[in-house]
Amino acid sequence: MLAVLTELAQHGDGVSLEEMTQAVASPKPTVHRALASLCRFGFAARNGHGRYVLGDEFLRLAFAHHEARPDHLRIAPVLTELARRYGETAHYAVLDGDTVVYRAKVDPPAGALRLTSTVGGRNPVHSTAVGKLLLSYALSDEPAVADWIGDRPLTRRTPHTLTTAEALAADLARIRVAGYAVDDQENEPGIVCVAVPVFMTSPTRPSGAVSVSAPALRTSLETLLAQIPAIRATVEAR
Known part of the structure; x- marks a missing residue:
């Protein structure tokens, strides 16, 4: 059944x-x-x-269940504010094995570009900003990344997708230092994204990640990167 x-x-x-x-x-x-x-x-x-x-x-x-979830209720104002302010799509996602699950998504009032993400949908961890950010807390070095990958190949979603343990480990190390993650057309061609952690249940381990995704021709990755402090401040203030 x-x-x-x-x-x-x-x-x-x-x-x-x-x-x-x-x-x-x-x-x-x-x-x-x-x-x-x-x-x-x-x-x-x-x-x-x-x-x-x-x-x-x-x-x-x-x-009804989705609307009543505590994390959805707490993160919804953040996503609404980010979508309104930047005119792009905002997500909240959590880690589940080798995928991320989108718990919430808010499109801007106008001009939204249809993305493959849906509430309840999944995307690979290694090719998404939210996934790599959350993975950076779980895997501390290249041997840990190699063990996590094992014998399975990492799907190459676009020509920019990181598909080796060395490349992914280097990016996770950068994320741990910077405190944010980037998807530079790694999951969908023409789509760029930045993500920051959300700490709802622990001060040291994120419960999930918030991202802002945009078509590169409309909002460049450099533009999103310049907004990282403001995005982080919006998350923390809420």
């Missing part, structure tokens, strides 16, 4: 019983029973074309 629910979330325009059966690799009667149970509790529904979609009750619970 959880596999069916997870798969439903990937199909905004709905999915048929046959398609779902193939996606979760289970017998059709089993999938049908799971969908029927989800529909009974409002976690799934059938649209006008007879395809299954996420139900309104699931969406209600998800958004």
